[in-house]
Amino acid sequence: MAPTNRAGHLPDRVVCPYCRAGIDPARVSIVVRDARTGRVVRDVTAKMRASGPQGVEPAELGHTYLVCERAARIDVGASAPAADDGWENDDDWTTREASDTFASDTTTVAGDATVSVFAMPPASPVDDDEDEWDLDTGARAAPNPAQAVPAETEDDGERLPEPHYVPYQYCQLPDPLNIGLVGTSASGKSHLLAAMLHRLGEETQELARLGIHVQPFAEMWDRYVQREDVAGFLSPARRTVIERTPRRDPVEFRMAYVVISTWGGVQRSRVVSFFDVAGELFDDTTAQARLQFIYGLDAYLFVGDGNSLYGWDGKRHGLRNPSGFDTVLNKVNQYEFQQAQGEGRHPDIPLPKPAAIVMAKADLQLSQGERWVAKWLECDDEFNLATVDEESEDVYVYCATNGARSWLRPVVDCEDVTLHFASATGCDMQTRTRRDAKGEPLLDLNGEEIQEGYYNRNQFRHMRVLRPLLSLLAMAGVVDPNEIGHAHVRGVRRPPVRKVSG
Amino acid sequence: MTEYDMGRGTGPQQTDGFFHYSFQRVAGKHVGEYTQIHVKAVDHRASERLAEEARRTQEITNELKSRDDRAKPPRTLARYVRFREDTGGHGTPVLVLGAHGIRESGRFLETAVQEDEVTLPLSAKQVRELGINLYEALTVLHGIGYAHGEVGAQNLLWDEHNAVLARCHAAERDHSGTERGKDVAEAARLLHYVATGSPIEAGTPLSPQAQRDLEACIRGLGSVVARALAPPRERIDAADAYRWLRDLAVGHEDEPGGRAPRAEIADTAAERREREAFREIRNRHRAQRRARYPEQVAPPPPRVQPPLPGGDFLPRRSLWRVFWNEGIGAAAREVLTRFMGMRPGPRALTVFGVAGAVAVLVLLLGGTL
Numbered sequence: 001m002a003p004t005n006r007a008g009h010l011p012d013r014v015v016c017p018y019c020r021a022g023i024d025p026a027r028v029s030i031v032v033r034d035a036r037t038g039r040v041v042r043d044v045t046a047k048m049r050a051s052g053p054q055g056v057e058p059a060e061l062g063h064t065y066l067v068c069e070r071a072a073r074i075d076v077g078a079s080a081p082a083a084d085d086g087w088e089n090d091d092d093w094t095t096r097e098a099s100d101t102f103a104s105d106t107t108t109v110a111g112d113a114t115v116s117v118f119a120m121p122p123a124s125p126v127d128d129d130e131d132e133w134d135l136d137t138g139a140r141a142a143p144n145p146a147q148a149v150p151a152e153t154e155d156d157g158e159r160l161p162e163p164h165y166v167p168y169q170y171c172q173l174p175d176p177l178n179i180g181l182v183g184t185s186a187s188g189k190s191h192l193l194a195a196m197l198h199r200l201g202e203e204t205q206e207l208a209r210l211g212i213h214v215q216p217f218a219e220m221w222d223r224y225v226q227r228e229d230v231a232g233f234l235s236p237a238r239r240t241v242i243e244r245t246p247r248r249d250p251v252e253f254r255m256a257y258v259v260i261s262t263w264g265g266v267q268r269s270r271v272v273s274f275f276d277v278a279g280e281l282f283d284d285t286t287a288q289a290r291l292q293f294i295y296g297l298d299a300y301l302f303v304g305d306g307n308s309l310y311g312w313d314g315k316r317h318g319l320r321n322p323s324g325f326d327t328v329l330n331k332v333n334q335y336e337f338q339q340a341q342g343e344g345r346h347p348d349i350p351l352p353k354p355a356a357i358v359m360a361k362a363d364l365q366l367s368q369g370e371r372w373v374a375k376w377l378e379c380d381d382e383f384n385l386a387t388v389d390e391e392s393e394d395v396y397v398y399c400a401t402n403g404a405r406s407w408l409r410p411v412v413d414c415e416d417v418t419l420h421f422a423s424a425t426g427c428d429m430q431t432r433t434r435r436d437a438k439g440e441p442l443l444d445l446n447g448e449e450i451q452e453g454y455y456n457r458n459q460f461r462h463m464r465v466l467r468p469l470l471s472l473l474a475m476a477g478v479v480d481p482n483e484i485g486h487a488h489v490r491g492v493r494r495p496p497v498r499k500v501s502g
Numbered sequence: 503m504t505e506y507d508m509g510r511g512t513g514p515q516q517t518d519g520f521f522h523y524s525f526q527r528v529a530g531k532h533v534g535e536y537t538q539i540h541v542k543a544v545d546h547r548a549s550e551r552l553a554e555e556a557r558r559t560q561e562i563t564n565e566l567k568s569r570d571d572r573a574k575p576p577r578t579l580a581r582y583v584r585f586r587e588d589t590g591g592h593g594t595p596v597l598v599l600g601a602h603g604i605r606e607s608g609r610f611l612e613t614a615v616q617e618d619e620v621t622l623p624l625s626a627k628q629v630r631e632l633g634i635n636l637y638e639a640l641t642v643l644h645g646i647g648y649a650h651g652e653v654g655a656q657n658l659l660w661d662e663h664n665a666v667l668a669r670c671h672a673a674e675r676d677h678s679g680t681e682r683g684k685d686v687a688e689a690a691r692l693l694h695y696v697a698t699g700s701p702i703e704a705g706t707p708l709s710p711q712a713q714r715d716l717e718a719c720i721r722g723l724g725s726v727v728a729r730a731l732a733p734p735r736e737r738i739d740a741a742d743a744y745r746w747l748r749d750l751a752v753g754h755e756d757e758p759g760g761r762a763p764r765a766e767i768a769d770t771a772a773e774r775r776e777r778e779a780f781r782e783i784r785n786r787h788r789a790q791r792r793a794r795y796p797e798q799v800a801p802p803p804p805r806v807q808p809p810l811p812g813g814d815f816l817p818r819r820s821l822w823r824v825f826w827n828e829g830i831g832a833a834a835r836e837v838l839t840r841f842m843g844m845r846p847g848p849r850a851l852t853v854f855g856v857a858g859a860v861a862v863l864v865l866l867l868g869g870t871l
Contacts, residue, residue: 350787352794366710371725378717393780397769400776411780415787415794488791 009052013074014066014171017178017273018164018251020296021073025171028072032060033165035219038250048168062219065165159289160251169217169271170256175491176271177259177476179469180294183303184324185279188360188424190242191233192303193276195424195465197224197255198234203466206383210470210479211263214272217256224255239460241429241453245278251290259473263480264493270478282324294328295335299354299472300414304399304407306361306423318403325406329413348415352490354475355414356468357407359395363423363463372398376421382464385483388418388471395419416486418471420464427459514606518613518656520548527606533575537606538583539659539668541597549595555671556585556597562670565646577603578639580659580668599668603635604661611665611696612655620660622699626720626752629697632658632665633723636689637744639667640682644740648673649681653688655695683734686743690730697723707731722750831855 010025030048031040044064047055056064066072170176181189200207200214207214225231232240256273275297281287308320332351340347359365365373372394381387396419399407411417434442434452442450473479477492516523522542529535543549563582566575575581583598601608614620624632636658643650650657651672659666676682688704694712695701697719702712708728716724726746729738738746769777821840825833835851838844846854 348794350790366714371728374713374717374725378714378721389784392784393777396780397773397776400779401770401772411783415791417787486788488788488795488797490795492795 009048010066010171011174014166015296016068016073016164016166017170017176017253017293017296018166019068019160019292021068023066023068023072023166023171024074025066029067029069030168031065031067031165032056033063033065035063035223053168053172061168062217064168066168066171067163068166069163160292164251167217167220167253167256169258170253170273173258173269173271176273177298177473177478178273178275178293178296179299179301179472180275180297181277181301181303182282182294182325182328183279183360184282184305184321186244187279187303187305187308187324189276189279189303190245191424192358192360192422192465193254193274194230194233194242195462196469197274199462199466200257200469203383210383210385210483211261212473212479213260213262215258215260217258220253220255236457236460239425239455239457241455245276247278247280247287249278251275251277251293259478261478272473272478279324282327283322291331294332297353299476300328300356300410301468301472302355302357302407302410304357304359304404306359307364309365309402309404319406323406323409325409329409333413350413350415352415354416354472355410356472356475357395357410357417357419358422358468359399359404359407359420360422360424362421363426364428365421366423370398373421377423377463379464382467383470385467385470385474385479386485388420388467388484391421391467392417392419395421416475416489418468418475418484420468420471422465422468423463424465425455426461426463427456429453429455514609516609516613517544518610520544521552523610525606525608530600533600533602536575536600536602537604537608539580539599539601539608541599541669542594551671552595552597553585553587555669556582556595558673559597559599559670560585562643562646562648562673565648566642569646575600575602576639576642578635578664578666579642580666580670601659601666601668603664603666604659605663606661608659608661608666610656610668611658611660614660615655620662622696623719624696626697628662629693629723630720630747630750630752631663632660632696633689633693633726633747634744635665636667636692637686637740637747640685640689640740641744643667643673644676644682644685647675647677649676650685651681653685653692655692658692680734682740683737686730686737686740689740689743690727693723693727707733720750720752722746726750834858 012025014023014025014028015021016023028045029043030045031043033039034041041063044056044060048064049055053061181193183189197216201216204213225234229240229243232238233242253273254276256271258269259272260267260269275293277290281291302323302325304323304325305321309318329351336351337347362373362377366377376391376394396408396411399405399419411419431451431453434450436442444450470479471484474481474484475486475489477489481487481489481492514525516525521544524540524542526538526540527535528538541552541555543552559580559582563575566573566581580599580601583600585598586596609619611620615622623629636653640650640653648670650667650670651674652669653667657667657669659668674681690708691702691704694708694716698712698715702708708716708724708731713724713728716727726738726743729736730743732738819827819836821833821836824836831851834855835846838846838851838854844850
């Protein structure tokens with residue numbers, strides 16, 4: 001579907017992927033941010049409303065963002081659970097007092113969405129009735145650029161920064177597919193994602209055979225591959241380890257693509273985005289505001305650390321660490337239940353979202369002589385998705401009989417699940433002393449040599465990293481679900497059968 | 503009759519320092535053609551060992567015969583034919599073994615390797631055949647309660663296509679099954695040896711790298727060998743190894759990935775139970791999805807009305823039809839167009855019509871007058 005030509009050339013309603021609040025495109029501010037620092041450079045709201053994407057320079061379009069702030073939200077607290085109810089991040093006591101005064105006043109704008117008056121900015125002096133709303137369209141007048149950029153709250157690593165910024169390109173297409181990587185710390189999510197995205201760019205021919213064309217958000221991709229650790233990981237000459245995702249890393253897409261699918265004779269475009277946050281956030285109750293995005297994910301990529309299946313003696317004794325899957329599934333199930341209760345319907349059980357479970361670092365199991373892993377990991381059938389169900393069975397059997405049953409909870413909780421063995425590196429990590437250009441060892445502040453992790457360049461290989469993603473895309477209807485032999489996928493229509501006369 | 507020397511001729515010679523070997527192709531009365539291996543001891547100590555070997559081989563052969571006298575001798579296990587003892591120092595004891603599975607060009611593998619007649623590693627196809635033959639022989643031997651006791655390249659006859667297990671000097675009845683398990687592990691080590699060219703130490707499990715090397719040779723071989731080298735409780739038996747090796751397929755280099763489909767290894771009871779559980783969950787979810795998202799058929803694309811053929815393609819109407827449908831004016835226009843090549847306009851047609859009417863009137867009036 002082509003981008004719409006509504007006000008601001010955006011759909012009539014955009015959902016913030018970070019806080020799950022609905023954003024009214026008629027009221028939202030649009031800004032250009034500096035590519036390097038992320039700071040807001042200028043406000044282009046008026047220009048974008050007048051001319052759409054032509055309102056900014058082509059080179060700036062990739063750095064254009066919608067500002068998800070309280071004034072632009074139309075249903076704060078309605079679509080998101082209580083963690084972000086609009087008050088937790090508010091440090092302005094004056095506003096809070098004002099809201100107490102009008103605690104019972106609400107007004108309806110933009111269709112049925114209910115907007116709290118607490119969120120309204122001060123009335124404009126030129127507004128006749130001083131209610132800030134246009135009587136004809138229900139839209140708010142373009143804000144003053146000087147006021148458009150609100151003061152940012154400090155990122156303390158626990159709360160979602162306020163305001164936050166949504167890429168303009170993300171909002172152009174309706175029905176995005178947000179994929180979240182779920183797993184504990186050091187389970188291999190970032191490595192898996194980096195390998196996956198790298199292969200996604202390499203295998204255009206095979207992807208075309210599956211009926212999809214992927215097109216990354218160019219500036220986002222540049223930023224991603226220019227990160228020093230990612231560049232080192234992907235460089236055949238270095239193959240260094242990707243650094244652990246910091247807890248205070250901004251909750252933003254790690255990467256997003258426009259995926260144009262052409263199977264079935266119809267061309268459709270969707271945004272596919274990837275969330276990769278620090279694993280410890282899944283287990284930390286004080287940082288739940290940063291995990292708002294999990295409620296809006298459309299598909300889950302659960303990543304289990306294959307190395308945690310083994311003890312130090314190399315013998316199996318189940319999982320050493322909790323999987324972290326329970327935390328997410330409990331919250332999402334509870335949210336679904338509450339939503340259903342609020343809407344007077346029965347909750348959807350299992351969750352109406354697809355999931356793929358990946359046993360990452362499976363090369364370590366291969367080196368332990370696990371026949372289930374050997375059976376699949378060295379197969380050269382990454383794009384033959386017809387065997388996905390067979391592989392899923394084997395992974396399930398392997399996990400269930402080797403003490404990793406907690407990895408299998410998504411199989412029961414999600415409506416469509418595939419399971420995979422994968423390895424982003426094909427070998428185990430080694431360490432060495434980091435050296436400068438002259439070959440001298442680098443020292444830290446304590447005078448100790450800095451160690452860095454790396455992989456053996458000769459053994460390094462990405463093993464079946466794309467298969468989970470392709471399965472997930474098939475279960476979400478981006479790739480033809482018939483490729484994995486699944487039917488009854490949400491939003492997928494079977495092409496009409498042509499009657500052949502004679 | 504055959505390309506082989508059928509009678510007294512002596513085939514190729516081989517020696518390992520203790521025994522001399524010669525190979526002959528002969529035709530038996532009831533058992534068809536087979537290769538005889540003449541094992542001759544070189545000294546007194548070897549003679550005693552040979553006599554012991556003859557006794558054990560005969561015992562095994564008789565045991566096999568006693569099971570089914572009419573059955574053909576096993577192709578992959580050497581059988582006892584005869585033994586000529588040392589008669590007072592005037593002759594050398596000779597043990598004659600019969601091997602149905604190999605041709606006259608057969609050799610003992612270890613000696614052939616040392617003399618550079620065979621180069622390791624063997625090809626994937628040869629490794630597969632050798633493994634199948636070896637485990638088939640062990641299956642037969644273990645089936646009658648015996649363990650070979652010394653499975654190795656020094657006791658394996660090989661003709662570049664097939665293998666025969668021979669030399670049962672260490673064979674004995676095995677009631678506990680321990681020795682039979684050792685046979686399976688020794689055979690696995692031998693397979694690794696011929697597939698990679700490097701031996702692995704006895705009593706150690708297969709290393710990951712070794713398993714990968716075997717998988718690179720034949721997909722699935724690494725798994726089979728690993729299970730054959732597993733601790734005794736988890737070790738597979740010869741029959742399982744034989745069956746799985748038969749299921750292995752040798753890939754071609756030009757195939758995608760250069761590998762062949764992997765042999766399926768049967769599930770344990772627990773694995774089977776879990777597999778069933780997974781299938782049940784999957785079917786349940788499929789039914790739920792069917793209820794949630796009933797299969798919707800996309801609306802067919804709007805049908806485009808085909809353009810009507812132009813006037814040139816329509817059959818020309820008759821003048822009568824034109825007159826009947828559209829009246830005298832159209833008929834007159836059609837007459838002018840068709841027969842006189844004129845395309846009259848409305849005015850000319852009116853003039854022509856009036857003139858015609860006047861003419862008809864004049865004729866009618868003239869006739870009347």
